[in-house]
Amino acid sequence: MPTLTYLEAIRQGIWEEMERDPSVFCLGEDIGIYGGAFKVTDGFIDHFGPQRVIDTPIAESAMVGAAFGAALTGMRPIAEFQFMDFIGCAFNQIVNMVAKSHYRWGAPAPLVIRGPSGGNVHGGPFHSQNPEAWFVHAPGLKVVCPARAYDAKGLIKASIRDNNPVVFFEHKYLYRRIKEEIPDNDYVVPLGKARIAREGRDLSVITYAAMVYVALEAAEILAKDGIELEVLDLRTLCPLDRDAIAQTVRKTNKVILLHEDVRTGGMAGEVSAIINEEAFEDLDGPIVRITALDTPVPFSPPQEEYFLPKVSDVVRQARRLKAY
Amino acid sequence: MPTDVIMPQMGESIVEGTITKWLKKPGEKVQRDEPLFEISTDKVDAEIPSPTSGVLQEIRVSEGTTVQVNTVVASIAADGEGAAAAPAKQAAPAAKPTPPAERKLETAPTPKGAEPPQATVQSEARPKPAPPEQKEGIQFPQEREEEPVRSSPLVRRIARDNNIDLSQVPGSGLGGRITKQDVLAFLEKGPAVAPARPSGGAATAPAAPAVIPGEVVPMTQMRKIIAQRMVESRRTSAHVHNLFEVDMTRIVSLRNHHKNSFEQRYGTRLTFMPFFVRAAIIGLQQFPIINASMEGENIRYHGNVNVGIAVALDWGLLVPVLKNAEEKNFLGLQRGITDLGERARNKRLTPDEVQGSTFTITNPGSFGAVFGLPIINQPNVAILGVGGIAKAPLVVTDSQGNDSIAIRSLVHLTLGYDHRVIDGAVADQFMALVKKTLENWSEEVG
Numbered sequence: 001m002p003t004l005t006y007l008e009a010i011r012q013g014i015w016e017e018m019e020r021d022p023s024v025f026c027l028g029e030d031i032g033i034y035g036g037a038f039k040v041t042d043g044f045i046d047h048f049g050p051q052r053v054i055d056t057p058i059a060e061s062a063m064v065g066a067a068f069g070a071a072l073t074g075m076r077p078i079a080e081f082q083f084m085d086f087i088g089c090a091f092n093q094i095v096n097m098v099a100k101s102h103y104r105w106g107a108p109a110p111l112v113i114r115g116p117s118g119g120n121v122h123g124g125p126f127h128s129q130n131p132e133a134w135f136v137h138a139p140g141l142k143v144v145c146p147a148r149a150y151d152a153k154g155l156i157k158a159s160i161r162d163n164n165p166v167v168f169f170e171h172k173y174l175y176r177r178i179k180e181e182i183p184d185n186d187y188v189v190p191l192g193k194a195r196i197a198r199e200g201r202d203l204s205v206i207t208y209a210a211m212v213y214v215a216l217e218a219a220e221i222l223a224k225d226g227i228e229l230e231v232l233d234l235r236t237l238c239p240l241d242r243d244a245i246a247q248t249v250r251k252t253n254k255v256i257l258l259h260e261d262v263r264t265g266g267m268a269g270e271v272s273a274i275i276n277e278e279a280f281e282d283l284d285g286p287i288v289r290i291t292a293l294d295t296p297v298p299f300s301p302p303q304e305e306y307f308l309p310k311v312s313d314v315v316r317q318a319r320r321l322k323a324y
Numbered sequence: 325m326p327t328d329v330i331m332p333q334m335g336e337s338i339v340e341g342t343i344t345k346w347l348k349k350p351g352e353k354v355q356r357d358e359p360l361f362e363i364s365t366d367k368v369d370a371e372i373p374s375p376t377s378g379v380l381q382e383i384r385v386s387e388g389t390t391v392q393v394n395t396v397v398a399s400i401a402a403d404g405e406g407a408a409a410a411p412a413k414q415a416a417p418a419a420k421p422t423p424p425a426e427r428k429l430e431t432a433p434t435p436k437g438a439e440p441p442q443a444t445v446q447s448e449a450r451p452k453p454a455p456p457e458q459k460e461g462i463q464f465p466q467e468r469e470e471e472p473v474r475s476s477p478l479v480r481r482i483a484r485d486n487n488i489d490l491s492q493v494p495g496s497g498l499g500g501r502i503t504k505q506d507v508l509a510f511l512e513k514g515p516a517v518a519p520a521r522p523s524g525g526a527a528t529a530p531a532a533p534a535v536i537p538g539e540v541v542p543m544t545q546m547r548k549i550i551a552q553r554m555v556e557s558r559r560t561s562a563h564v565h566n567l568f569e570v571d572m573t574r575i576v577s578l579r580n581h582h583k584n585s586f587e588q589r590y591g592t593r594l595t596f597m598p599f600f601v602r603a604a605i606i607g608l609q610q611f612p613i614i615n616a617s618m619e620g621e622n623i624r625y626h627g628n629v630n631v632g633i634a635v636a637l638d639w640g641l642l643v644p645v646l647k648n649a650e651e652k653n654f655l656g657l658q659r660g661i662t663d664l665g666e667r668a669r670n671k672r673l674t675p676d677e678v679q680g681s682t683f684t685i686t687n688p689g690s691f692g693a694v695f696g697l698p699i700i701n702q703p704n705v706a707i708l709g710v711g712g713i714a715k716a717p718l719v720v721t722d723s724q725g726n727d728s729i730a731i732r733s734l735v736h737l738t739l740g741y742d743h744r745v746i747d748g749a750v751a752d753q754f755m756a757l758v759k760k761t762l763e764n765w766s767e768e769v770g
Contacts, residue, residue, distance in 0.1 A: 253476075253478050253504055280477050281477045281478060281480075281481040282477070282478050282481075283476055283477045283478055284476040284477075284478040284479060284503060284504040285476055323497065323498055324497055324498050324501065324503070
């Protein structure tokens with residue numbers, strides 16, 4: 001099996017889908033000749049031609065509007081954001097037009113909106129955000145946040161094939177740091193299914209995207225003390241895998257919710273409510289949230305480090321919760 | 325400044341009290357002297373009035389909890405003061421253009437890793453109650469037993485599913501919290517960890533009761549005390565009872581004659597009780613050993629006659645005390661008896677009024693019992709039981725010595741007495757005098 005980075009896995013997934021289905025095409029800022037801000041679509045224009053790899057003006061609202069129109073005519077567009085921070089510019093198109101299309105007219109809008117999110121790269125407040133929760137709160141959209149290269153490829157393929165609009169959050173910190181052997185075959189990872197990233201009996205860490213690695217690293221440290229973390233990688237935030245969440249709580253009875261997004265209104269609050277609904281009587285301790293602070297992402301590297309959840313945070317909270 | 329509400333001392337020997345009911349909710353207004361909560365102590369159940377007017381700010385001791393006297397159980401804020409007491413929470417900033425460094429300081433109190441909620445038990449901003457009373461108060465071990473067992477939803481479910489009493493499970497978690505491991509270990513070991521039975525052999529240990537359908541209800545504080553006192557009295561005194569039949573015909577007709585005018589004139593019903601109390605007082609003054617207590621190897625003869633009068637309540641039994649009864653006239657006795665009975669039923673007795681009896685009268689005849697054999701109310705040495713008054717045939721002898729059978733109103737009086745200090749002859753003479761007083765009643769009724 002060839003070893004691919006997280007970014008290459010996404011590239012391969014899009015490539016394969018464009019090969020498989022002529023209605024799939026890409027549009028975005030500088031995705032053609034330049035190959036995209038992070039080079040996800042590098043070489044695409046030479047292979048698929050400028051009609052299927054379209055450079056757009058720097059106008060995210062127009063880009064999503066165009067993709068939406070194409071989707072209504074039966075195409076399967078993939079709109080790239082240079083940074084997911086700029087998705088706010090297209091917010092109205094996404095939540096009012098794209099998300100509600102099927103509900104209002106019975107017209108499916110099978111488009112994928114994808115791009116890099118997340119921090120820990122000293123990108124500052126406009127190039128480091130995690131805006132996934134905004135879209136989880138807009139019914140009609142699916143929201144995907146892969147952590148592994150394998151999942152990134154399988155989930156981008158599933159997202160392209162899905163008849164619902166999907167907002168696909170790639171994590172830029174993982175783009176070139178994560179390398180995995182990826183099977184050559186044409187596989188998809190189904191949307192809405194979480195996966196156990198590590199089995200454990202004492203505590204569950206429910207997380208997604210780059211924080212999966214923080215949880216796994218903490219698990220290694222805690223294992224030396226005999227504390228076994230189970231790490232649940234949600235993979236898809238909408239629809240949420242409620243069964244997997246309840247199952248891990250029933251198994252370990254103590255839960256830490258971990259995400260890189262800011263605290264208030266983040267996914268941890270929603271997952272906490274689900275646990276309350278599905279597995280209250282399986283709790284042997286309080287649900288603990290570990291998240292970023294409720295501030296913009298700081299530009300200063302030491303401040304950003306302070307702002308983001310760290311391995312040591314997970315270790316400390318896990319020890320406390322274990323003793324509870 | 326909020327006013328602290330404390331658990332009052334309901335009698336000098338009382339060290340703790342149980343809050344049975346809060347009559348106000350936090351945030352409700354309360355007037356000075358308005359009933360605020362109900363308590364139950366070894367001596368008495370009572371309503372406790374608010375020490376001041378204002379808004380009930382905080383209840384610190386929940387219903388069913390037993391605390392030492394002088395413990396702060398609540399605080400009352402003067403009107404308009406309540407809001408200031410809540411800790412002002414600083415909202416996290418949304419998008420103010422302050423540099424992140426300052427921002428961090430602002431949000432520092434909410435660090436990313438949530439503290440497990442021991443922090444939520446007491447808000448850090450709220451001033452902790454200064455506990456001066458703790459210094460002088462003695463820590464009683466039983467106070468711990470009353471603390472609710474701390475556990476999690478999972479532990480409670482496991483306990484419920486397996487019929488485990490969580491108070492029997494030792495907790496190893498933070499602050500003695502019962503964890504899943506604790507309850508599972510308990511479940512596994514089963515009876516081995518159950519509290520050790522007293523080693524009296526199988527004969528004394530009651531066999532595990534067969535499971536009979538029904539309901540298990542915890543005893544009220546009052547019930548527990550009655551249970552304890554009754555067994556204690558049986559163990560303490562050498563109980564003996566005598567029984568006297570008394571012809572009440574004279575008193576019954578006297579009462580019938582005066583009933584209406586008495587009530588009209590004095591606003592209180594005329595009952596039989598003051599007749600018995602008066603007869604007992606006369607007897608006690610004649611035989612002071614019956615109005616006494618045993619103190620170690622001494623006998624204390626009481627200077628006054630303080631008559632305890634047992635009052636049956638829907639929720640138990642109380643014995644309010646008619647103090648210095650020997651100083652009262654007939655009307656005073658009747659008023660005192662009626663008043664104590666009413667206030668016992670309305671939970672308005674003061675602790676003073678349920679202690680200090682020197683002799684007790686109980687009334688097993690109210691529902692038709694011919695007589696009862698009452699248990700002595702410690703530290704008294706005797707108790708008079710008044711049976712039901714009923715018409716019955718009786719042999720009467722007239723002044724010429726002729727016998728005839730007549731229909732008379734009879735009552736059966738029993739005296740339960742402590743043979744350690746009272747011998748049968750004295751007890752019988754006392755009762756003979758009571759009988760004579762009642763049968764030859766001469767005192768003005770009103």
